[in-house]
Amino acid sequence: xxxxxxxxxxxxxxxxxxVRDLNIEIDDNEFLVFVGPSGCGKSxxxxxxxxxxxxxxxxxxIGDRVVNNVAPKDRDIAMVFQxxxxxxxxxxxxxxxxxxxxxxxxxxVIDQKVREAAKSLGIxxxxxxxxxxxxxxxxxxxAVGRAIVRDPAVFLxxxxxxNLDAKLRVEARTFxxxxxxxxxxxxxxxxxxxxxxxxxxxxxxxLNAGMLQQVDTPTNLYMHPANQFVAGFIGxxxxxxxDAALIEDGDQLLVDIGIAQLPVPSDRVERYRPxxxxxxxxxxxxxxxxxHAYQPADIIGAPVEAEVDIIxxxxxxxxxxxKRDNVEYIARVDPRSDVHVxxxxxxxxxxxxxxxxxxxxxxxx
Amino acid sequence: MTTTVSSLxxxxxxxxxxxxxxLNGFRYGFLFIxxxxxxxxxxxxxxxxxxxxSEFQARPFDIPRRGIQWHNFTxxxxxxxFWLMFKNSLYITIGATVLTVLVSSLLGYIFARVEFRGRGxxxxxxxxxxxxxxxxxxxxxxxxxxxxxxxxxxxxxxxPLVAFSIPGSTLILRGFFRAIPYELEEAAYIxxxxxxxxxxxxxxPMARPAVTAIAxxxxxxxxxxxxxxLLILTDESKWTLPLGLMQFQGQYGTTNWSGIMxxxxxxxxxxxxxxxxxxxxxxxxxxxxxxxG
Numbered sequence: 001x002x003x004x005x006x007x008x009x010x011x012x013x014x015x016x017x018x019v020r021d022l023n024i025e026i027d028d029n030e031f032l033v034f035v036g037p038s039g040c041g042k043s044x045x046x047x048x049x050x051x052x053x054x055x056x057x058x059x060x061x062i063g064d065r066v067v068n069n070v071a072p073k074d075r076d077i078a079m080v081f082q083x084x085x086x087x088x089x090x091x092x093x094x095x096x097x098x099x100x101x102x103x104x105x106x107x108x109v110i111d112q113k114v115r116e117a118a119k120s121l122g123i124x125x126x127x128x129x130x131x132x133x134x135x136x137x138x139x140x141x142x143a144v145g146r147a148i149v150r151d152p153a154v155f156l157x158x159x160x161x162x163n164l165d166a167k168l169r170v171e172a173r174t175f176x177x178x179x180x181x182x183x184x185x186x187x188x189x190x191x192x193x194x195x196x197x198x199x200x201x202x203x204x205x206x207l208n209a210g211m212l213q214q215v216d217t218p219t220n221l222y223m224h225p226a227n228q229f230v231a232g233f234i235g236x237x238x239x240x241x242x243d244a245a246l247i248e249d250g251d252q253l254l255v256d257i258g259i260a261q262l263p264v265p266s267d268r269v270e271r272y273r274p275x276x277x278x279x280x281x282x283x284x285x286x287x288x289x290x291x292h293a294y295q296p297a298d299i300i301g302a303p304v305e306a307e308v309d310i311i312x313x314x315x316x317x318x319x320x321x322x323k324r325d326n327v328e329y330i331a332r333v334d335p336r337s338d339v340h341v342x343x344x345x346x347x348x349x350x351x352x353x354x355x356x357x358x359x360x361x362x363x364x365x
Numbered sequence: 366m367t368t369t370v371s372s373l374x375x376x377x378x379x380x381x382x383x384x385x386x387x388l389n390g391f392r393y394g395f396l397f398i399x400x401x402x403x404x405x406x407x408x409x410x411x412x413x414x415x416x417x418x419s420e421f422q423a424r425p426f427d428i429p430r431r432g433i434q435w436h437n438f439t440x441x442x443x444x445x446x447f448w449l450m451f452k453n454s455l456y457i458t459i460g461a462t463v464l465t466v467l468v469s470s471l472l473g474y475i476f477a478r479v480e481f482r483g484r485g486x487x488x489x490x491x492x493x494x495x496x497x498x499x500x501x502x503x504x505x506x507x508x509x510x511x512x513x514x515x516x517x518x519x520x521x522x523x524x525p526l527v528a529f530s531i532p533g534s535t536l537i538l539r540g541f542f543r544a545i546p547y548e549l550e551e552a553a554y555i556x557x558x559x560x561x562x563x564x565x566x567x568x569x570p571m572a573r574p575a576v577t578a579i580a581x582x583x584x585x586x587x588x589x590x591x592x593x594x595l596l597i598l599t600d601e602s603k604w605t606l607p608l609g610l611m612q613f614q615g616q617y618g619t620t621n622w623s624g625i626m627x628x629x630x631x632x633x634x635x636x637x638x639x640x641x642x643x644x645x646x647x648x649x650x651x652x653x654x655x656x657x658g
Contacts, residue, residue, distance in 0.1 A: 052551050073557040085552035089570045102557035146556075 002063035002076070002153035002186055003028050004049065009058035011044050011210075018044045020210040022058070026203075031180050031187040032215075033201035035194055036233070041210040043158055046190045050079050050156050062154060073102075078147035079156040082163060084139045086131040086146070092118075093127040096146045110149075117148045120182075137168045144179065155180075157189045161196060173199055194234050198222070206230050228281055228362035231355055237286050237319060240329040243359070244282040246275050255282050255356070259324045260304045265351050272356060275365055283355035286319065286330045291337035292346040299350040306347060308339050322347065407633065413626030414438065421622050437627035441613075449602065450609040454588060456519050457605060461526040461587040466580050469531050470572075473538030474564050478550070488539070494532035499525060500592065507596055521597040522605075526587050534579040537651060541575040542568055578650025581643045585636045606632050 004026040011019040019041040026032045034042035047053040049060055051072035059066050067075050078099075086095050093114055100110045118124045121141045131139055140160060147155060157176070161169045177200050180187050191197055197204045198218045206213040206221065206229070214226040225231035232238045242257035246264075253264040253272055262282070264272055288299075295301055306322035306329070313335065320331045320339055331347050339345050356365040413421040414437050416429045441447055476488045499506060506525050515521035545568060553563040569576060591607035598604055604612070610628050617624055640647070 050551075050555060052554070072551075072555045077555065079552070079555050081548045081552060083546060083548050085546070085548040087549065087552075087567055087571075089567075089573070099556035102562070 003061075004154055004186060004188065005059075005061040006045070006049075007059040007061060009045070009048065009060060010056045011041070011048060011053060012056040018210050019048070022212055024205055024212065024215055026186060026188065028186060029184050031177075031189065031200060031202045033197040033204045034188070034190045034207060035192065035197040035201075035204055036207035036213075038192055039209075040207040042190045042192075042207050045207070046156055046158055046188060049075075049154075049188065050077055051075055076153040077156055078150045078152035078154075079158065080140075080143045080147050080160045082159040084131075084143035084160075084163075086139060086142055088131050091128050091130055092123065092134070092142050092145075095131070095142060096127075096149050099146070099150050113149045114145075117145045120148075121145050136164050137172065140164060140168075140172060141175075144176070148179075148183070153186065155183075155185055155187045157187065159191055160189075161191070161193075169196075176200060194236065198234065204234075206233060208233075224364070225355065226364055228283065228357040228364075231283050231357070231364075235285055237330045237332070239283045239285050239355070240289070241357075242282040242284075242327060242329070244280050244356075246272055246278060246280055246356075248273075248276050255280070255354070257282050257327065259306065259327045260302065260349075262302045262304075262349060262351055262354070265300050265354075272365060275356075275358075279359035280365065281357040281359050281362075283357060284329075284349055284351075285353065286332040288350040288353040289329065289331035289333070290348045290350065291320075291331070291333040291339065292348050294334035294337055295348045296350075299348070300352045301348040302351055304347050304349055305344060307344050308341050311339055311341060320345075407637075410626045410629040410633065413623055414630040416623060418620065418622040418624075421626065434623060437623045438631065440624065441628055441631060447606075447609060450604050450606045453519070453598075453603055454605040454607075457522050457526075457590070457594070458584050458587040460519060460523040461530075462580050462584045464523060464527045465530050465534055465583045466576060468527060469534035469579060470538055470569060470576060471564075472531065472535045473542050474568060476535065477539045477542035478568075492532050492536055494529065495536070497529075499529045503592070503596065506593075510597055515597070517598055517600045517603055519603070522590065522593050523587075525593055525597075526583070526590060530579075530583050530586065534583070537579060538572060538575050541572040541650075545571055574646045574650035576650070577643050577646035581639060581647055584639060588636050589632075 004024075006022045006024045006026075009019060009022040010017065022041075022045055024032070034045055036042050044053060048055050049062075049067075051067065051070065055068050059068055061067065062075055062077070086092075087098065090098065096114045096117060097110045100113065105113075114127070115124065118127055121144060123138060123141050123145060126134060126138060126142070131142065134142065140163075143160065160176070161172050164172055173196060176187075176189075180200075189196075189200060198221075201218060203215055203217055204221050205215040208229050214221060214230045216224075216226075221230060221234050225234065228241065232241065244255050244257045247254045247256055247261075251269075253269050253276065254261045255264060256262075289304075290296065290299070290301070292303065304324075306324035306327075308320055309323045309328070310321040312319040312321075316335060317332050318335050318337055318339065320333055320337070322329055322331060322345070333339070333347075357363065358365055409425055412426060412428075415433045415435075416427075417431060417434055420427070420429070420431060472491065476484060476491070510516055510521045510525070513521075515524070549567060550563055553567050558566060589607065590605070591611070594605045594608050595611075598608065610625070610632060613628050614625050
């Protein structure tokens with residue numbers, strides 16, 4: 001159990017800045033997820049914390065210690081790798097016992113810890129096997145087991161689910177969440193998968209191009225993204241964006257998205273008024289666009305007409321790709337919606353959930 | 366609803382396996398010939414050793430018709446000189462093998478996984494040694510060994526043997542070490558390994574086939590070495606078995622062929638046994654490394 005602080009941390013490779021001024025305070029027992037597209041610096045941030053990469057500038061603090069110059073083995077951390085990195089020439093038992101043996105832990109203690117961890121992970125019957133005799137899911141558990149036996153202050157996980165198939169991944173997600181609840185330890189988790197981030201993290205740090213975009217709870221990240229990047233990255237299918245302009249119409253404000261003029265809800269008029277005349281980006285999530293016949297009662301709806309391009313039936317909903325005058329957007333509508341490819345249909349935009357971004361900076365207005 | 370085959374098309378052609386039989390025949394024939402060429406000298410030595418000299422001279426490839434001549438072997442094995450030379454050969458073989466494994470595994474590790482300026486160039490210099498068989502360098506070796514005061518010592522034979530096997534051994538081990546994923550190294554560091562700890566707890570055990578291959582090849586080379594021993598070891602009490610064979614041949618000339626063949630057979634046995642026991646490691650050890658990368 002320990003607090004982790006990234007204090008103005010930079011990582012440079014020659015002229016390339018992989019991580020730029022990273023500033024996060026991660027609380028005791030928190031499950032923080034670093035998420036972002038590949039090359040955003042999330043793995044580098046984790047690896048700096050693990051001591052596998054040097055920090056170019058700034059400080060990393062674990063507990064009450066600056067660890068910049070502390071060897072990985074002395075940082076009181078454990079890491080689960082994407083490839084699991086199990087030692088192939090050792091049995092599962094030896095893999096799990098390895099770190100403890102290097103620390104000269106008494107044999108009985110090692111045995112007790114390994115067996116306890118194996119039991120809690122349901123891998124007791126595998127202790128005598130070699131990694132190559134295990135399935136992907138089993139290997140993943142062994143890798144977690146190897147981390148658990150050390151009772152680390154901080155658990156680091158670098159895309160530990162990426163090598164699992166879709167079904168196992170869902171199982172492993174809940175398994176890791178439960179593990180976090182049980183162990184009550186700080187978890188820092190790296191993934192490019194926003195679903196993993198949303199479902200597991202108590203807080204999520206979104207990174208892009210080496211810069212921290214936003215750190216917040218999953219709900220806040222989803223409901224109140226700090227900028228257009230976060231808005232587009234979190235949620236699947238991602239948020240629809242429309243080039244737009246804000247125009248004044250008496251007391252009202254309208255967002256002109258080219259194919260329609262949408263009235264800004266009255267509680268936001270004052271917030272947006274200073275940006276009238278400015279170029280903006282209008283954002284609306286697919287689930288906030290409804291088929292006219294099945295729109296919820298409590299929304300602030302505005303009708304928009306468009307032609308259906310593609311329909312994906314998911315069972316519980318239809319994902320509809322729509323198009324009009326070079327403007328494209330996606331709607332997640334009720335599965336009963338009577339939509340047909342090639343035909344014009346009326347959708348309803350729920351403006352109570354609209355987002356506006358500065359077209360130049362991408363910042364939320 | 367599942368569909369089933371309702372009717373086959375009318376003109377289905379099916380190829381016969383005739384061509385394959387002929388091809389297989391050629392393959393086996395070729396392999397048989399090559400195997401025979403390889404084994405003929407071994408067989409010849411063995412057949413000479415278990416028969417009398419006159420039998421051997423009359424028909425080199427023949428079965429023993431006057432009973433198996435065990436005394437050919439016992440006469441050699443009862444000679445105390447033989448056991449002295451056996452001991453000398455053993456010392457040199459063990460010394461050269463252990464040292465080769467030690468040096469080339471460390472070198473392989475450095476060239477595979479430690480980043481430093483000039484690594485590629487240095488590695489090229491090391492592998493350049495592959496181009497020179499030691500027969501070419503025999504005079505400089507002799508002078509150097511004399512300068513070091515190692516003439517007539519085991520080390521005088523061991524050191525050149527090691528030096529000339531380092532390029533090949535390092536090349537093989539480097540390939541193996543490179544193929545071992547970096548995440549394993551990082552996991553080992555987090556688990557508490559030092560750089561050297563990672564080398565001998567993770568890397569060496571994982572590269573066991575390659576290490577075994579190198580050890581076996583070097584052991585066989587050292588055991589069979591004749592030229593270097595002849596050059597360096599002038600004192601008869603330091604002689605190795607190949608020199609003993611030369612002495613034996615000089616003693617009996619062409620009169621005791623079966624004795625010479627028995628000597629040769631005895632000399633070959635350890636190498637052949639050693640190879641047979643470790644054969645599967647040698648094959649993966651020499652081919653596995655780079656392929657995995």
